[in-house]
Amino acid sequence: MEVYGAVQGVGFRPFVYRLAGDLDLAGWVINDTRGVFVEVEGPRDRLEAFRDRLVAEKPARSQIHSVEVAWLDPAGFEGFEIRRSDPGGEKTVVVLPDVATCDDCLAEVFDPADRRYRYPFTNCTNCGPRFTIVEAVPYDRPNTTMRIFPMCPECRREYEDPRDRRFHAQPNACPACGPHLSLVDARGGLLAERADALERAAAAVEAGRILAVKGLGGFHLVVAAGDQAAVVSLRGRKGRYEKPLALMAAGLDGARRLGEVDAAAAELLAGPEAPIVLLPRCPDAGVADAVAPGNDYLGVMLPYTPLHHLLLRRLGIPVVATSGNLSDEPICIDETEALQRLDGIADLFLIHDRPIARHVDDSVAAIVAGGARPLRRARGYAPLPVLLDRPVPTLLAVGAHLKNTVALSAGQRVFLSQHIGDMETPQALGAFERVIADFLDMYEARPVAVVHDLHPDYASTRWAEEAVAGEGRLGGLPLLAVQHHHAHLASCLAEHGGGRALGVTWDGTGYGGDGTVWGGEFLLGDAGGFERVAHLRPFRLPGGDAAVVEPRRSALAALWEVRGDRVWESGDVAALAAFAAAERAPLSRMLATGFRAPATTSAGRLFDAVAALAGLHPRVSFEGQAAMRLEHAVDPAVADAYPLPLQGGPGPMVLDWGPLLDAVLDDVRRGVPTGTVAGRFHNALVEGIAAVAAGVGEPRVVLTGGCFQNRVLTERAAARLERAGFRVLLHNRVPANDGGISLGQVAVAAARLVGKEESA
Numbered sequence: 001m002e003v004y005g006a007v008q009g010v011g012f013r014p015f016v017y018r019l020a021g022d023l024d025l026a027g028w029v030i031n032d033t034r035g036v037f038v039e040v041e042g043p044r045d046r047l048e049a050f051r052d053r054l055v056a057e058k059p060a061r062s063q064i065h066s067v068e069v070a071w072l073d074p075a076g077f078e079g080f081e082i083r084r085s086d087p088g089g090e091k092t093v094v095v096l097p098d099v100a101t102c103d104d105c106l107a108e109v110f111d112p113a114d115r116r117y118r119y120p121f122t123n124c125t126n127c128g129p130r131f132t133i134v135e136a137v138p139y140d141r142p143n144t145t146m147r148i149f150p151m152c153p154e155c156r157r158e159y160e161d162p163r164d165r166r167f168h169a170q171p172n173a174c175p176a177c178g179p180h181l182s183l184v185d186a187r188g189g190l191l192a193e194r195a196d197a198l199e200r201a202a203a204a205v206e207a208g209r210i211l212a213v214k215g216l217g218g219f220h221l222v223v224a225a226g227d228q229a230a231v232v233s234l235r236g237r238k239g240r241y242e243k244p245l246a247l248m249a250a251g252l253d254g255a256r257r258l259g260e261v262d263a264a265a266a267e268l269l270a271g272p273e274a275p276i277v278l279l280p281r282c283p284d285a286g287v288a289d290a291v292a293p294g295n296d297y298l299g300v301m302l303p304y305t306p307l308h309h310l311l312l313r314r315l316g317i318p319v320v321a322t323s324g325n326l327s328d329e330p331i332c333i334d335e336t337e338a339l340q341r342l343d344g345i346a347d348l349f350l351i352h353d354r355p356i357a358r359h360v361d362d363s364v365a366a367i368v369a370g371g372a373r374p375l376r377r378a379r380g381y382a383p384l385p386v387l388l389d390r391p392v393p394t395l396l397a398v399g400a401h402l403k404n405t406v407a408l409s410a411g412q413r414v415f416l417s418q419h420i421g422d423m424e425t426p427q428a429l430g431a432f433e434r435v436i437a438d439f440l441d442m443y444e445a446r447p448v449a450v451v452h453d454l455h456p457d458y459a460s461t462r463w464a465e466e467a468v469a470g471e472g473r474l475g476g477l478p479l480l481a482v483q484h485h486h487a488h489l490a491s492c493l494a495e496h497g498g499g500r501a502l503g504v505t506w507d508g509t510g511y512g513g514d515g516t517v518w519g520g521e522f523l524l525g526d527a528g529g530f531e532r533v534a535h536l537r538p539f540r541l542p543g544g545d546a547a548v549v550e551p552r553r554s555a556l557a558a559l560w561e562v563r564g565d566r567v568w569e570s571g572d573v574a575a576l577a578a579f580a581a582a583e584r585a586p587l588s589r590m591l592a593t594g595f596r597a598p599a600t601t602s603a604g605r606l607f608d609a610v611a612a613l614a615g616l617h618p619r620v621s622f623e624g625q626a627a628m629r630l631e632h633a634v635d636p637a638v639a640d641a642y643p644l645p646l647q648g649g650p651g652p653m654v655l656d657w658g659p660l661l662d663a664v665l666d667d668v669r670r671g672v673p674t675g676t677v678a679g680r681f682h683n684a685l686v687e688g689i690a691a692v693a694a695g696v697g698e699p700r701v702v703l704t705g706g707c708f709q710n711r712v713l714t715e716r717a718a719a720r721l722e723r724a725g726f727r728v729l730l731h732n733r734v735p736a737n738d739g740g741i742s743l744g745q746v747a748v749a750a751a752r753l754v755g756k757e758e759s760a
């Protein structure tokens with residue numbers, strides 16, 4: 001039997017060993033670079049039982065993608081053995097993500113009689129580091145960063161005993177032989193080791209200091225969540241002024257004191273992936289205002305390694321646990337780098353001597369429309385593949401610009417990288433290059449083409465152009481460009497087995513290919529192609545992407561589209577009155593001529609415009625901040641909607657928000673509460689989407705793009721469409737935002753290459 005999928009590092013071989021023993025079958029099992037191979041010998045009925053039970057009773061953390069069975073002549077095996085891994089051959093085995101500490105290990109860590117009592121690196125076959133320690137496949141200890149720790153006799157015995165929970169647990173370790181903690185000061189001077197290091201680190205947090213903690217996939221910066229001065233100082237030093245900071249609570253009870261935890265959220269928080277989950281904030285959460293200023297949600301996670309469990313239980317209070325980096329740079333993974341890059345940020349460093357093979361941030365998810373939706377896909381999820389409906393050529397897709405991820409296809413699988421980040425710093429570009437090299441090495445992949453966004457100025461696009469022009473291993477390969485919103489649509493479709501749909505693809509910005517900036521698109525099609533059947537009414541946006549940080553510019557520009565220079569007569573509206581007299585003439589000129597004011601159909605900018613008119617956030621410090629405020633402001637009792645008429649062709653239909661803006665302005669002037677304005681605006685968008693869907697008539701509708709991180713918009717649009725008889729497809733595996741683009745790029749490029757082959 002050849003078993004493919006996520007079958008290594010999950011206790012698959014010991015499971016096979018026990019199953020063969022149960023059925024009294026002889027033979028052997030082996031890990032190789034593609035999966036798990038088994039030969040068993042015995043009476044046919046028991047072999048059939050073996051085949052069925054292997055699938056039915058597979059280990060909890062494994063995923064079987066396929067099983068191939070062949071009947072062989074008897075070989076005369078005696079007994080059943082686990083053979084040494086075979087390092088040769090094609091590398092398609094699924095490398096597993098890191099798994100949060102299991103209950104058995106946790107019980108040992110807090111059992112004074114156990115030899116692993118208070119040991120921060122306890123793990124077993126069911127939990128512990130995987131992706132963050134693997135350096136090569138197959139997944140065996142010499143191929144991990146744990147190879148520098150020879151196992152003590154007791155660990156060795158567990159590792160070799162098929163009845164033990166740690167049988168072939170590659171990172172197996174104990175206080176006698178494994179990694180240990182140290183506490184160092186900002187100059188790297190050793191202050192304490194082992195239990196003492198943990199104790200002094202905890203005391204420092206209690207005293208309001210900023211602690212850097214080396215975890216699974218990088219460093220966290222930790223301060224007490226209730227300590228306003230410490231949080232403010234952390235923000236100042238990190239250069240992260242308004243983006244919400246993630247919290248870690250000791251357990252589910254602690255999480256419930258911070259935010260509303262329903263059954264779905266509880267499952268996600270306490271699950272093996274243990275992501276940061278966005279929870280509606282409790283009014284008496286007791287966290288410092290600076291943790292998530294003006295935000296009705298808190299991002300909360302639970303401890304996912306024994307180290308975090310020990311620290312959090314010792315402290316007894318929730319902490320801020322945010323990535324150890326400067327704002328928007330990738331997370332630090334090694335001590336030397338951390339001491340350098342976090343110099344002036346962290347007061348103390350709680351570190352350990354198990355090297356981290358690659359950076360993996362915390363994942364972020366939200367419960368939207370009844371399901372867990374990833375917002376950032378990293379620890380616990382990466383690099384698990386998405387399975388396509390058919391095998392595709394080997395392709396490397398380099399993603400978009402913000403929230404970048406890359407993807408590599410192999411057969412039916414698309415391996416998705418961990419979150420890399422915004423491609424705006426040399427550090428981010430460095431991480432991007434490392435991830436690509438890492439993926440190509442790990443899978444020994446030889447792509448037939450490199451896929452990138454249609455935007456010529458994205459750093460990822462330029463990198464792809466240079467890579468194929470260069471001498472490296474991608475040199476000479478063809479390039480394939482994929483339109484941004486088509487990639488969004490194809491990404492969601494790929495998660496749902498392919499096919500065709502109407503894609504409501506709404507985000508902040510994407511290169512349209514017609515000289516305009518798209519972002520409020522309705523694309524009808526599949527991975528092979530699309531027709532732009534409708535879009536939001538375009539308007540000229542002075543400064544283009546620079547306007548992202550200034551929602552009042554979107555407000556001005558959208559109103560100018562409707563009213564021209566009469567817009568300045570609306571001086572009673574705060575968002576417009578705030579433009580200085582000297583700014584007005586140049587802005588009018590840009591708007592009139594289109595010079596440095598590209599036309600856009602962006603839904604994100606329409607959110608910004610309405611938020612600014614409603615008096616929320618004339619300026620923001622990160623994209624989507626104003627839209628988030630507007631979403632959170634929605635008064636759930638508001639059932640009516642602003643007008644958003646749909647105008648028919650020729651050409652694509654247009655959703656005209658002109659009357660909507662007039663109505664917003666009227667409401668704002670009359671002092672209608674912001675919650676009502678926000679409610680009517682969201683309802684208008686939902687009705688607009690329903691009108692286009694009805695006009696197009698395609699039975700399946702995809703909701704994708706960064707705007708569908710908005711829970712109110714997504715849930716209302718999905719419910720409205722379903723009431724009208726449409727089947728709604730939402731993202732489950734990859735983010736609706738640009739973190740999902742690389743998957744869509746692979747799907748589109750593969751469809752093109754296969755289509756070319758078929759027509760040839």
Ligand code: ZN
Nearest residue numbers: 102105124127
């Ligand atoms: Zn465990």
Ligand code: ZN
Nearest residue numbers: 152155174177
């Ligand atoms: Zn040991």
Ligand code: FE
Nearest residue numbers: 507510706738
């Ligand atoms: Fe996008």
